[in-house]
Amino acid sequence: MSSDRIVGKSVPRKEGRDKVTGRSKYVDDMVLPDMLFGATVRSQIPRGRIRKITFAPGIAWDEFVIVSAKDIPGKNCIALIGDDQPCLANEFVNHPEEPILLLAHPDCHVLPKAVEAVSIEYEPLPAIFTIEQSERRSEIIWGEDNIFKTYLIDKGDLDGVWDKADHIVEGEYTTGAQEQLYIENNGMIAAFDAAEGITVWGSLQCPYYVHKALMTLCDLPAEKVRVVQMETGGAFGGKEEYPSMIAAHAALLAIKSGKPVKIIYDRMEDMAATTKRHPSRTRHRTAVSKDGKILGGEIDFTIDGGAYLTLSPVVLSRGAIHAGGPYYWPSVRIHAKAVATNAPPHGAFRGFGAPQSLFAVERHMDRIARALGLSPVEIRRRNFLQPGQDTTTEQVVREPIDLGKLLDRALEFSDYHAKKQRFANESRVGATRKGMGIAAFLHGAGFTGSGERYLSSVVGVEGCADGHVRVLVSSTEFGQGTKTVLSQIAAEALGLPYENVTMAQPDTLEVPNSGPTVASRTVMVVGKLVQSAALGIRQTLISSNLLREAYTADEFRAACQHYAAAHGEFRSWSRYEAPSDIFWDDQKYRGEAYAAFAWAVYIAEVTVDLTTYSVSVDDFVALQEVGKVLHPLLARGQIIGGIAQAIGFSLYEKVVWQNGRMQNSQMTNYIMPTSTDLPPTRVFFEELGNVYGAYGAKGIGELPMDGPAPAIVGAVEDVLGVPFDSIPLLPEDIVEALDKDALAASAQDSRVTSTGVVR
Amino acid sequence: MTDSREGRAKAEISFAVNGEPKTVHAYPMERLLDVLRQQLQLTGTKEGCGEGECGSCAVLMDGILVNSCLVPVLQAAGSSVITIERLAAGGTLHVLQKAFLECGGAQCGICTPGMILAAVHLLNKTPEPTTEEIREGLSGNLCRCTGYSQIIDAVAEAARRGTST
Ligand code: FES
Ligand code: FES
Numbered sequence: 001m002s003s004d005r006i007v008g009k010s011v012p013r014k015e016g017r018d019k020v021t022g023r024s025k026y027v028d029d030m031v032l033p034d035m036l037f038g039a040t041v042r043s044q045i046p047r048g049r050i051r052k053i054t055f056a057p058g059i060a061w062d063e064f065v066i067v068s069a070k071d072i073p074g075k076n077c078i079a080l081i082g083d084d085q086p087c088l089a090n091e092f093v094n095h096p097e098e099p100i101l102l103l104a105h106p107d108c109h110v111l112p113k114a115v116e117a118v119s120i121e122y123e124p125l126p127a128i129f130t131i132e133q134s135e136r137r138s139e140i141i142w143g144e145d146n147i148f149k150t151y152l153i154d155k156g157d158l159d160g161v162w163d164k165a166d167h168i169v170e171g172e173y174t175t176g177a178q179e180q181l182y183i184e185n186n187g188m189i190a191a192f193d194a195a196e197g198i199t200v201w202g203s204l205q206c207p208y209y210v211h212k213a214l215m216t217l218c219d220l221p222a223e224k225v226r227v228v229q230m231e232t233g234g235a236f237g238g239k240e241e242y243p244s245m246i247a248a249h250a251a252l253l254a255i256k257s258g259k260p261v262k263i264i265y266d267r268m269e270d271m272a273a274t275t276k277r278h279p280s281r282t283r284h285r286t287a288v289s290k291d292g293k294i295l296g297g298e299i300d301f302t303i304d305g306g307a308y309l310t311l312s313p314v315v316l317s318r319g320a321i322h323a324g325g326p327y328y329w330p331s332v333r334i335h336a337k338a339v340a341t342n343a344p345p346h347g348a349f350r351g352f353g354a355p356q357s358l359f360a361v362e363r364h365m366d367r368i369a370r371a372l373g374l375s376p377v378e379i380r381r382r383n384f385l386q387p388g389q390d391t392t393t394e395q396v397v398r399e400p401i402d403l404g405k406l407l408d409r410a411l412e413f414s415d416y417h418a419k420k421q422r423f424a425n426e427s428r429v430g431a432t433r434k435g436m437g438i439a440a441f442l443h444g445a446g447f448t449g450s451g452e453r454y455l456s457s458v459v460g461v462e463g464c465a466d467g468h469v470r471v472l473v474s475s476t477e478f479g480q481g482t483k484t485v486l487s488q489i490a491a492e493a494l495g496l497p498y499e500n501v502t503m504a505q506p507d508t509l510e511v512p513n514s515g516p517t518v519a520s521r522t523v524m525v526v527g528k529l530v531q532s533a534a535l536g537i538r539q540t541l542i543s544s545n546l547l548r549e550a551y552t553a554d555e556f557r558a559a560c561q562h563y564a565a566a567h568g569e570f571r572s573w574s575r576y577e578a579p580s581d582i583f584w585d586d587q588k589y590r591g592e593a594y595a596a597f598a599w600a601v602y603i604a605e606v607t608v609d610l611t612t613y614s615v616s617v618d619d620f621v622a623l624q625e626v627g628k629v630l631h632p633l634l635a636r637g638q639i640i641g642g643i644a645q646a647i648g649f650s651l652y653e654k655v656v657w658q659n660g661r662m663q664n665s666q667m668t669n670y671i672m673p674t675s676t677d678l679p680p681t682r683v684f685f686e687e688l689g690n691v692y693g694a695y696g697a698k699g700i701g702e703l704p705m706d707g708p709a710p711a712i713v714g715a716v717e718d719v720l721g722v723p724f725d726s727i728p729l730l731p732e733d734i735v736e737a738l739d740k741d742a743l744a745a746s747a748q749d750s751r752v753t754s755t756g757v758v759r
Numbered sequence: 760m761t762d763s764r765e766g767r768a769k770a771e772i773s774f775a776v777n778g779e780p781k782t783v784h785a786y787p788m789e790r791l792l793d794v795l796r797q798q799l800q801l802t803g804t805k806e807g808c809g810e811g812e813c814g815s816c817a818v819l820m821d822g823i824l825v826n827s828c829l830v831p832v833l834q835a836a837g838s839s840v841i842t843i844e845r846l847a848a849g850g851t852l853h854v855l856q857k858a859f860l861e862c863g864g865a866q867c868g869i870c871t872p873g874m875i876l877a878a879v880h881l882l883n884k885t886p887e888p889t890t891e892e893i894r895e896g897l898s899g900n901l902c903r904c905t906g907y908s909q910i911i912d913a914v915a916e917a918a919r920r921g922t923s924t
Contacts (some may be wrong), residue, residue, distance in 0.1 A: 012860060019868030020856040020875065022803020022843035029802035181903050183807040183815055184869040233805070233869025234903050267808045479867030479904045637863045637909050644906030667812035667901070675897045675907040 006492045007695045010633035014483040014503060015231070024231040027187040027203050032260040035189070036065065037108035038253045039263070041101035041118045042273060043093035046127035046342040046660040047141065050091060050100065056117040064114060065257040067102040072252065074219030078244050079212050082309035084142075085345065087217055087248045093122070094141065095307035095344045096661035097273040099245070104253040104261050127342035129660050131281050131304050134339040141307070142340035148305050149313040149338045151320050153392050153589045156331025161296035165287035169368045173284070173360035174726045175709070177304075177655040178277035178648070179662075180349050181672050182478075184233020186242060186274060187264035190250035197224025198251050203232045204243035206516035207474045211508050213244035214251055229506040232478040236645070237348030239478065240518055241310055242274040271665035275347025276655060278303040278315055278338075282323065282360030292374050292382045296331035299323045301357050305338040306345035312338040315346075317448050318519075319353025321593045322706075324392035325361035326403055326442040327383040332392050343660040348518060350642065351705035354443060355649065362439045362710030363725055366717065376438050376714060377416070381407060384440070393593045399688055401599050403440060406623060406686065410438075410601040413684060414621040419605065420718075431611055434618070437604045437714025439707040444594030445699030446521040449584035452595070456576055458512040459529035461490055462504075463537050463570040467557030469494060471530055472504045472571070473514040475522045480701055481634035482522050488630060489527045489694050493534035496553050512573065520699025523630060524596065527694030529574040536572030579692060595692040598699060600624035602643075602707035605679075606715040613731035613738075615651055615716055617679040624703060625686040628696030632685075635700055639683045642704025648672045650709040654728045774835045776801070777845035787833035791825075792816045794832045795842060803843035803872045807901065814900030817873035818842050824880040824899075843872035846879070855879060855917045864913035866904035874900045878914045887918055 018024040053068075055061050069076050069090040076090060077083040089100045103114055126139050133139075134146045142148065162168065188202035197220050204210055207227040214225045227247070232239060246263055253261040265273070286297035301323050305312035320336035369379035384403035390396045411417065416436055423434045446452055460472035471490050477483045487501040494501075504511055514526050537560075541547040546559035564570045584591040605619040622639055629635045652671045656663040664670045689696035713724050716734070722741040726733065773782045776799060783798050795801045795818070804827060807815035811829040818827045819841040846853040855878050858864065865871040874897065881888060881896035888896065893914045894907070902910060 010863075013863075013865070015868070016860045016865060017852070019865040019871050020852065020859045021847045022872040024868050025802070026805070026869065028806070029796075182867070182869075183813060183901060183903050184805070184867070185807070232867065234867040236903070267810070481866075633863045633909075637866060637905055640906040640908045641866065641904045642906075645903070666810060667808040668810060672901060672903065673906075674901060675894045675911065678907055681906065681908060 006488045006498050007630045008628070010631055011484065011488060011498045013481060014487055015477065026184055026233055027189060027201055027230040028264050030189060030201060030230065032189065032191060035260040035262055036104040036106055036253065036257055037111060038102055038104045038250055038261045039111040039115050040099050040249060041103065041115050043089065043096055043098040043100055044120065045093065045122050045124055046096050047094055048092070048122035048124040050089065050093065050120060051123050052121040053101065054119050056119060059114050059117045063105060065104040065253055067252045067256050071256055072217060073255070074217050077216065078248060079216035080209065080241055080244070080310055081313060085308035085310060087245065095342050096659065097344050099249065102249050102253050104257055127660060129341050129343065129657065131279070131302050131339055134304070134341050141342060146340045147337060148309050148340060149316055151317060151336040151589050153320060153332065153334040155329065155392055155394055156296065158296045158298065158331040158333050161287040161331055165295055166290035167288045167371055168285065169288060169364070169371045170285045171364045171367045171725060173282045173363050175280045175356045175359055176728050177279045177346065178349060178653050179271055179655065179670060180236040180238030180276070182234030182236060182238055185265045185267055185270040186239065186246055187262070188243065188246045188250040189260060189262045190247065190254040191260040192251065192254040192258065197226070198254065199226040199228065200247040200250060201228045201230050202243055202247055203239055204229055205232070205235045205239045205476055205478060205518065207476065207506050207508050208513045209241065209516060210244045210247045213248060217248045218251060218255070225508070227508045229476050232476060235478040236350045237352065237518065238275060240348040240516065242347065267667060268665045271670065272662045273344060275310070275345055277349035278305060278312065278346040278353065278356065280319070280356035282357055284360065284364040286364065286368060288368055288372065290372070292372050292379055294327060294329055294383050297329060299332065299334045301334060301336045303338050303353065303356065304341050304343070304346060306341060306343045308345045310345040311347055314448070315348065315353040317353070318444070319357040321393055321444065321448060322354040322442070323357035323361060325358060325365070326385050326440050326599060328385050328389045329392055334392060341660065343657070350645065351702045352519065354702065355646070355705045355709065358441045358706045359709045359727065362441065363713065366714050367723060377407065377411065380438065380440050391593070394590050395592045401625060401688060403599060406599060406601050406625065407440060409684070410603050410621055410623040413623065413682060414603040414605065414619065416603060432607050432609050433719045434605065434607050435715040435718030437606070437711040437716070437718055438601065439711035439714065440601045441706045442597045442599050443520065443699065443703040443706055445519070445524045445596050445598060446594055447519055448593055449591065450586055452525060452576055453578045455515045457515040457526060457529060458573055458575045459514045459526060459533050460512050461530065461533040461537050461572050463560040463564060465561065465564040467560045469496065469501045469534070469537065470504055471501065472511045473526055473530065474506050474508065474511045475514050475526045476506050476517045480522070480638060481631060482517065484634060485523050485630050486527060486530050489530045490534045492695065493531045494538055494556065496556060500553060520701045520703070523697045524690070524693035524699050525576065527697060528692065529576060531694045533572045533574035536574065537570070540572065596627065596690045596698045598624060598626045598703045600703055600707055602711045604708065604711040604715045606712060606719065608716060608719045613734040615729070617647055617712060620679045620681045620708070621684070622681060622704065623684040623686065625688050626700045626703065627690035627693055627698035628687055629685050630695060630697050635685070636683050638700050639704045640681045642701070643681050643708050644673055644678055646705050646708035647678060647712065650712045650727050651729060654730055770833070772832055772836045774837060775839040777841060777848065783832070785832045788831045790828055791830040791832050791835050792827040795827060801842050801844050805869055805872060807869065812901070814877060815870050815873045817876045817900065819876055819880060822883070824877055843875060846875065854920050855913070858913040858917040858920070859910070862913035862916055863909035864905065870900060870902040874902060874910060878917065881914065882918055888914070890915065
């Protein structure tokens with residue numbers, strides 16, 4: 001077979017035509033006969049005991065279907081990792097917006113009034129809202145100590161390094177919650193039939209997560225639960241776990257009413273009630289030699305998980321493993337901890353803990369550089385991981401990655417040195433000033449450690465009766481290009497035109513469990529399985545003498561038709577097997593954390609307005625090594641889109657909390673970047689390849705979320721000469737940091753100018 | 760969001776949609792968005808925020824770009840509304856639709872119909888826009904997937920090829 005015929009080419013997006021013509025069917029576009037509309041009555045307080053529920057007069061309550069926790073046929077939980085999150089609160093509520101009751105009615109217009117007419121009396125209990133309050137344990141709101149999960153990564157002899165250190169540098173860094181803000185709000189439709197069981201159609205990332213949750217909730221066997229993914233209008237992790245909750249609610253209403261029920265959130269409900277990125281706090285204490293080499297360090301990484309466990313242990317794990325960045329730590333101790341607060345549970349969002357801990361380590365590298373009088377470039381260069389060295393989990397870098405060279409290229413593309421000099425010399429009197437910032441980072445592709453082994457994903461490829469080939473996976477498309485790239489891989493493996501491959505709709509009745517669509521694993525892990533399942537089809541046709549080794553597309557089609565006619569359904573399956581040279585110790589958190597890492601250096605150029613303190617990103621260079629790029633256009637789209645979200649994370653998107661509730665749950669007051677806010681982004685790829693992924697691919701999707709925040713904040717710091725350790729960094733936050741710094745400085749000397757800018 | 764049934768009874772409202780005369784029975788304050796999607800089954804027009812912020816619900820009303828979530832259907836009476844469904848009506852893609860496909864302008868696709876209509880509107884007014892004009896012209900339409908670059912490429916490419924609407 002000729003190689004690289006289809007992979008590596010920007011073929012048309014499989015579902016693209018339907019998307020540009022408006023024909024794609026998202027869940028809200030679907031209508032079933034006799035369908036009711038569902039709505040959710042939610043907790044108004046952060047914590048307390050439910051005393052009484054009353055239904056105000058003036059509403060025709062007998063027209064409504066009403067569901068409470070008592071109507072749940074199985075276990076009242078959203079089964080995921082800990083099964084601690086109720087589907088409907090029964091006696092206690094533990095966060096604002098916690099679901100308590102469900103209503104359904106044939107007319108969607110009457111629902112908001114009805115929801116308001118349900119009044120709930122509580123006996124309030126004291127609540128906690130920050131990591132610090134949770135650590136103080138004045139109130140225990142979860143388990144025995146408010147701690148969902150801890151990990152310890154312990155490498156080398158850390159205790160011995162402090163005496164040898166020429167410098168010990170300490171810092172504390174924080175990141176805020178971030179809303180995924182997919183433009184399509186969450187939604188589900190459920191239908192129930194005693195014989196067939198429950199079927200849900202929805203906007204979701206992980207059909208088999210929903211499947212598992214519904215089996216537990218409804219006490220139904222696997223074959224009586226069917227989950228179908230509709231076209232999904234963005235997800236970014238935000239539709240990884242919460243869709244199970246909405247599916248559960250729709251299912252309960254459908255079971256009770258005997259009619260199909262549609263639940264579509266409006267924007268406010270979606271923002272206030274569903275998951276966001278975990279807020280984090282990272283503390284670094286690092287021993288450094290006088291020539292700028294890291295000797296060892298203590299890293300304390302803590303995330304706020306909200307009121308229930310949900311996915312926090314997994315987010316914490318990825319954050320902890322990435323906490324050392326792309327640097328060599330001869331010794332390190334990473335304490336990682338996820339704590340409970342009375343906020344809606346935080347959850348998956350592109351990057352999954354890594355953007356938080358990488359922000360901290362990258363800001364800390366700049367702090368070390370300052371302490372030693374080195375440049376941000378030099379401190380990184382001196383500490384980069386080299387092939388043969390090992391990561392914080394003692395995973396040896398086997399691939400020939402040269403981070404120094406990656407850095408040099410990024411510096412060159414961004415014209416870093418010349419610009420830096422020019423900005424430094426530029427007039428100091430103008431109203432705006434420019435600066436440059438750097439971030440170097442890595443991102444592990446696929447599930448962490450033994451995760452892929454536990455998942456044991458299965459993929460199918462079908463030779464159809466009409467001779468075309470169909471890929472059967474539960475991996476979902478939500479904009480990233482899953483359908484396109486997996487089709488490319490199957491076509492490539494079979495030597496067929498791309499057009500001869502189609503994708504089955506993710507429907508648990510039909511597709512096997514190829515694992516959740518998360519963790520940048522789809523192309524690398526699932527893609528590899530598609531490749532081998534496709535080869536199974538080819539092998540079968542050849543060994544049944546229907547096909548020769550070399551064949552044309554027409555010969556393949558004929559052979560396929562022939563085989564399917566003779567034998568019926570013609571499918572080839574492939575199950576994940578962990579490579580034998582991958583070792584991971586779940587107890588000690590040591591070993592090969594990921595089958596592959598993607599590597600990157602990003603450089604930001606910003607302008608700070610010295611009157612308003614607004615920051616604009618003027619130029620952005622993104623250079624990455626992501627293995628073989630299977631679809632250049634989609635890959636570029638992923639990188640640029642991720643950077644845009646990360647710019648929002650850095651400079652715009654601030655969740656305003658009050659007593660555990662998001663106060664700005666609207667697009668008018670939670671501000672994401674528009675087309676006028678973003679810089680021209682220059683994307684470059686290095687391609688080292690990857691022995692584990694399909695055709696040498698690694699993961700791409702999450703990587704671009706990691707680097708922009710530290711690079712941009714570093715550039716702001718370059719302009720203002722004051723350290724910034726927190727994001728989001730809005731103008732008011734800059735002013736506050738400057739005031740604090742000015743206060744500290746004036747206590748020492750009088751370096752403060754009238755503008756409040758420290759030189 | 761608003762209780763559109765309040766106060767008034769349903770009324771008969773006529774307007775043209777994609778060149779065809781339509782008469783609907785709707786509460787006067789009902790959102791044009793809902794009438795298009797639910798009564799006329801034109802589900803290509805999407806809802807992202809319901810408050811005029813995201814542009815997913817954008818349609819052309821008498822040639823003007825409007826957010827249909829903010830337009831009470833009564834206001835559409837007698838007007839001519841164009842939705843995404845009109846653009847490839849004959850089966851051939853509009854030059855903008857083609858360019859969106861080729862340049863990577865659609866990822867999850869939920870913002871795409873509104874974005875394309877905003878681009879149609881822009882190119883009608885400004886057939887040869889600069890990049891800045893494209894950015895400005897699309898600034899009422901939010902996209903969370905693309906970071907806008909490939910959308911801007913698509914609009915520039917369509918302008919280069921020339922539209923004929
Ligand atoms: S739905 Fe109309 S502007 Fe967002
Ligand atoms: S393509 Fe997903 S929001 Fe624009």
